[in-house]
Amino acid sequence: MSKYKILMTGGGTGGHVIPNLALIPRLQQEDFDIFYIGSINGIERKLIEETGIKYHPISSGKLRRYFDIKNFTDPFKVVKGLSQAFFIIKKEKPDVVFSKGGFVAVPVVIAASMLKIPVVAHESDITPGLANKLSQPYVSKLCVTFPESIKYVKDNKGVVTGTPIREELFKGNAEKALKFLNFTGKKPVILIMGGSLGSKVINESIRNNLDLLTSRYDIVHLCGKGNLDDSLNGKQGYRQFEYINEELKDIMALSSMIITRGGSNSLFEILALKKPNIIIPLSRAASRGDQILNAASFEKSGYSIVIQEEELNSNILLNKINLLEEKKATYINNMRESKLQGAIDKIVNIIKESIKDKR
Template sequence: MPKAVLTGGGTAGHVMLNLALIPHLRARGIDVAYIGSRDGLERRLLAAAAADVPYYAVSTGKLRRYFDWQNFKDPFRVAAGVVEAARLLGRLRPDVVFSKGGFVAVPVVLAARLRGLPVVAHESDLTPGLANRIALPFVREVLVTFPETKARLRHPRVRLVGGVVREALLNGRREEGRRLCGFSSPEDRARPGRAKPVLLVTGGSLGARKLNEALRARLDDFLARYAIIHLTGEQGYDPSLRRPGYCQFAFAREELPHLFAAADLAVSRAGANTIFELAALGIPMLLVPLSRAQSRGDQIENARSFERRGLARVLPDEAVTPEALLQAVTALEAEAEAIRRRLLEARDGLIARPEAVADVIAAYAGGPSPD
């Protein structure tokens, strides 16, 4: 049986595509294993979603973009990870390695090259992350999400696949999402126009402290206009904050499709996975990308791409105050129908199913290279 090794981790964005691919690879007769870090988020997410997939851990370095004494140790950790991954790959004998990026992917990709194995990499953001830039010379093919990325990458095989969205996310039920949050009442069901619009606020899997604080500082004003679903991240969850019309989750798993289905508007960081998920569902969004002081600027590029096409409004992180956030959401609501229409019109060119990526991996695992 052909075998594929999946790797990637650090944040949920580096893991969720891999999880979505597993059933499609298995449906194509491909055995799957996962290589990640010893204590990363990827181990927990895989255990929750596909506990029967073998998980192997290797040493990793953080690949920081700032000074830290740990930077002196990280090259040795990466080198140890390469040795460990090479041994694992020798034992597992996969036909292909698929890398979703993140620091854990670097030693696995380098080890695959040493073993002579083809590597397919996927880049969600408009500008490649550091891990994918390091891995690029050792990759057989790169799959990208934004058309702008294809023009920027210097690689002989770059394939535009669009934003890959998990099928489960498209099957949420609006009424179930409202019920989970306590927004649905007999009066609302009898008079649909009576219900407030639902505003989803999310900072991604790690949360967004600045968004959390700005929202909560004007919570009364927001609740006067909206019912709020707040995905806070583990550090931002406040169990003492209980208000009618305000529903918070530290991290949503099986509830997430229903919560997204319930949303009429969204405020979000601009990580590629989240914005393409919102786009697939036609949810008008206010994007608040991480600043260059906090990141490499990838979210700014993602947000600008959507803004240029009229698919989102953008509020720079540096401009976030409680008042500015409320004004920006109000402006988004005024434009919501026009943005929703553009999202639905653009959806076929924006969104890909996991099958598209699984087909590429399957071709390397058991057949000729894809055309």
């Protein structure tokens, strides 16, 4: 029989489940029996069920800051989800709940609080998302990724932990990546990651400068679903993919430099691997601005060079790549000295302390 029992929740996007996947192996080592509550059709269901962990789907309504006709029906889904979560938790009797946020987590957190189960939550971005804002009154601790986040957490509940990083990421093999990509290894490699949906502005900037870039670097371009350019297939020193999963750790191990969006999971993976990087955050026109704040924090800490999406053009891109090449030793050293690492140990300790406090 396991020493502890933990309920994990979070979903809606990969960012709300991947940190949970990073925590699971350590929790299992610490003798936790784990079960998960997530949405019926969300990305988290497939990812969690693949691990063999018991998964309970519940009804969930999306939390929106904008007008949508579904705003009139989704509250009923949330109420139904709250009822379902309540009875699942009552039956499973966890010692603690860990929430990664997302709309499915809110009814779970509230139900756990009603049943006097301690809740530890985690926020990836500098400013809490809507789900974690709604959950805050019901949690005992809210782990945050950035030091700047503490001021947004009330009642002394905030703890700076960083974000959990998957252990497999540190097992990348550069030689395997060279073989997979069919590169010679004679030139440094730049990895471009524009997010799962890709970025038109980043894709165009890279492709408009391909001849110049491939004269000095080999380029791996993750361009997003539906964004492959067939005319570039076979171009020497350039490989494009809609998305990479299994081989990503090897490609990251091979890369000398990474150009990325400003999602916190990607940024903290790059920080953990100490890869010189350029961040091109999603603009405020297309987001709530969290990526801009994430990027500003990394720039201030000396981990990254930032280009705002609205300012991106061929000259700026090439100038910043040259600058990063010149100063890469400084950026690597700054990342080595970062205190925003070791999140898994910190979070597991907070989870265990929450159980002790309850007992």
